[in-house]
Amino acid sequence: LETGRANIPRVLILSFLPLLTLLVLLYSGLDSSTRTLSTPSPGLILPSNNGHETNSSSSSSAPAETVAVVHPQPGSHTRSRQSKGHHHALIDVLPDHTFLQILSHLPTNQLCRCARVCRRWYNLAWDPRLWSTIRLTGELLHVDRAIRVLTHRLCQDTPNVCLTLETVMLNGCKRLTDRGLHVLAQCCPELRHLEVAGCYNISNEAVFEVVSRCPSLEHLNLSGCSKVTCISLTQEASLQLSPLHGQQISIHYLDMTDCFSLEDEGLRTIASHCPRLTHLYLRRCTRLTDDALRHLAVYCPSIKELSLSDCRLVGDFGLREVARLEGCLRYLSVAHCTRITDVGIRYVARYCPRLRYLNARGCEGLTDHGLSHLARSCPKLKSLDVGKCPLVSDSGLEQLAMYCQGLRRVSLRACESVTGRGLKALAANCCELQLLNVQDCEVSPEALRFVRRHCRRCIIEHTNPAFY
Numbered sequence: 001l002e003t004g005r006a007n008i009p010r011v012l013i014l015s016f017l018p019l020l021t022l023l024v025l026l027y028s029g030l031d032s033s034t035r036t037l038s039t040p041s042p043g044l045i046l047p048s049n050n051g052h053e054t055n056s057s058s059s060s061s062a063p064a065e066t067v068a069v070v071h072p073q074p075g076s077h078t079r080s081r082q083s084k085g086h087h088h089a090l091i092d093v094l095p096d097h098t099f100l101q102i103l104s105h106l107p108t109n110q111l112c113r114c115a116r117v118c119r120r121w122y123n124l125a126w127d128p129r130l131w132s133t134i135r136l137t138g139e140l141l142h143v144d145r146a147i148r149v150l151t152h153r154l155c156q157d158t159p160n161v162c163l164t165l166e167t168v169m170l171n172g173c174k175r176l177t178d179r180g181l182h183v184l185a186q187c188c189p190e191l192r193h194l195e196v197a198g199c200y201n202i203s204n205e206a207v208f209e210v211v212s213r214c215p216s217l218e219h220l221n222l223s224g225c226s227k228v229t230c231i232s233l234t235q236e237a238s239l240q241l242s243p244l245h246g247q248q249i250s251i252h253y254l255d256m257t258d259c260f261s262l263e264d265e266g267l268r269t270i271a272s273h274c275p276r277l278t279h280l281y282l283r284r285c286t287r288l289t290d291d292a293l294r295h296l297a298v299y300c301p302s303i304k305e306l307s308l309s310d311c312r313l314v315g316d317f318g319l320r321e322v323a324r325l326e327g328c329l330r331y332l333s334v335a336h337c338t339r340i341t342d343v344g345i346r347y348v349a350r351y352c353p354r355l356r357y358l359n360a361r362g363c364e365g366l367t368d369h370g371l372s373h374l375a376r377s378c379p380k381l382k383s384l385d386v387g388k389c390p391l392v393s394d395s396g397l398e399q400l401a402m403y404c405q406g407l408r409r410v411s412l413r414a415c416e417s418v419t420g421r422g423l424k425a426l427a428a429n430c431c432e433l434q435l436l437n438v439q440d441c442e443v444s445p446e447a448l449r450f451v452r453r454h455c456r457r458c459i460i461e462h463t464n465p466a467f468y
């Protein structure tokens with residue numbers, strides 16, 4: 001009985017979702033001029049097609065595509081009009097908690113639209129429980145303004161602070177500027193998770209302000225924010241020696257992929273201020289050198305996941321520093337770091353026995369020798385990519401097969417020296433294999449059939465027309 005009752009709302013939600021979507025669509029399809037008339041004080045203008053434009057020139061010439069987002073509560077004069085339209089709408093029979101669950105699946109833009117339907121929808125759409133997350137999309141969205149209006153509305157009951165808001169996702173909102181982040185920093189002391197990937201116009205100052213004023217911030221995604229060169233506390237915050245921080249920033253997850261202005265000195269400052277980092281992604285931060293990595297292990301001993309893919313100046317000395325993370329390190333990507341050879345991989349193998357994931361694709365100096373050290377020292381390895389390593393051959397794979405029998409994913413793409421012998425060794429020993437990439441390898445269909453027979457759950461990615 002218990003489980004039966006718990007299932008009812010879910011069934012209801014599923015059956016009402018299409019209806020709700022239809023309502024939202026119908027509603028947003030209305031002629032925009034009537035709406036503007038019925039709501040004389042729109043707080044904010046959003047492109048109505050939710051950022052699906054790929055072409056800014058065409059849509060900037062279409063100012064009519066607007067939707068007002070924050071409005072006064074629908075009053076009695078609109079109600080009489082609406083009650084004619086939605087006389088016995090089925091959705092009205094849903095209890096509040098079920099309705100709230102449906103609304104909780106909507107992105108912020110649509111939630112704001114729902115608030116315009118009627119008084120009940122308005123009250124439900126602004127339920128504080130729906131507002132721990134703001135998720136906005138759209139290259140053309142006036143996102144600074146959206147944030148200002150939304151935080152203002154959410155601060156209604158607690159002047160100037162918005163205590164409900166914990167997650168803000170603005171990925172791809174290219175119009176975001178420092179002003180938008182400034183508002184978040186001022187109003188949202190409880191912020192834990194901020195994603196501004198691709199918002200390339202934001203600068204260090206705004207980022208400093210956010211990390212200084214939001215002491216709970218744990219997750220920060222700055223991927224593609226190419227103006228950002230550092231993360232630190234504001235001067236004001238560091239002068240105050242605030243006991244809130246103890247001069248530290250509590251970020252655990254930091255993604256600075258494509259922040260290509262980041263230099264060694266910047267990374268040193270980041271490391272010294274963010275000692276709790278566990279996940280750090282620095283893909284294509286091409287100016288970083290081995291020197292930058294010296295500080296990581298010293299200041300951030302808890303790093304579990306580290307990506308240095310395409311940091312082409314990083315070499316074996318850098319890996320020696322990374323290896324000082326020792327048992328913590330589970331995930332390492334050094335794809336296309338062409339200076340890395342067996343020497344560097346050997347450091348990692350020796351000191352990081354708990355490594356589970358290694359991507360060394362395109363590290364052309366890697367040979368069977370390095371692979372053999374890896375195999376013997378890292379028995380927990382689950383995923384390995386040594387694609388485009390022309391010196392890796394069957395004897396390296398045989399070592400892997402012998403010591404790393406828990407391997408699940410292996411990529412040998414374009415490894416010229418690998419043949420069927422190596423594959424068979426792998427397949428015979430690593431029966432948990434789920435993915436094997438042998439595209440552009442010279443392996444026979446017979447060897448591939450052997451793999452298929454031994455590893456039934458393995459997906460084989462290949463370019464051999466004779467194997468199917």
Ligand SMILES: *[C@@H]1O[C@H](CO)[C@@H](O)[C@H](O)[C@H]1NC(C)=O
Pocket residue numbers: 054055056057058
């Ligand atoms: C963008 O719009 C312009 C003018 O409407 C058009 O000429 C161009 O082909 C469009 N580009 C894309 C990528 O759609």
Ligand SMILES: *[C@@H]1O[C@H](CO)[C@@H](O)[C@H](O)[C@H]1NC(C)=O
Pocket residue numbers: 174175177178201
């Ligand atoms: C970046 O923001 C500044 C104002 O902060 C603005 O003048 C400039 O046009 C913006 N640049 C882009 C590319 O959006």
Ligand SMILES: *[C@@H]1O[C@H](CO)[C@@H](O)[C@H](O)[C@H]1NC(C)=O
Pocket residue numbers: 171195197221222223253254255281
């Ligand atoms: C950061 O955002 C980008 C783009 O949305 C995404 O691909 C990436 O996985 C995110 N990083 C983290 C650590 O979540």
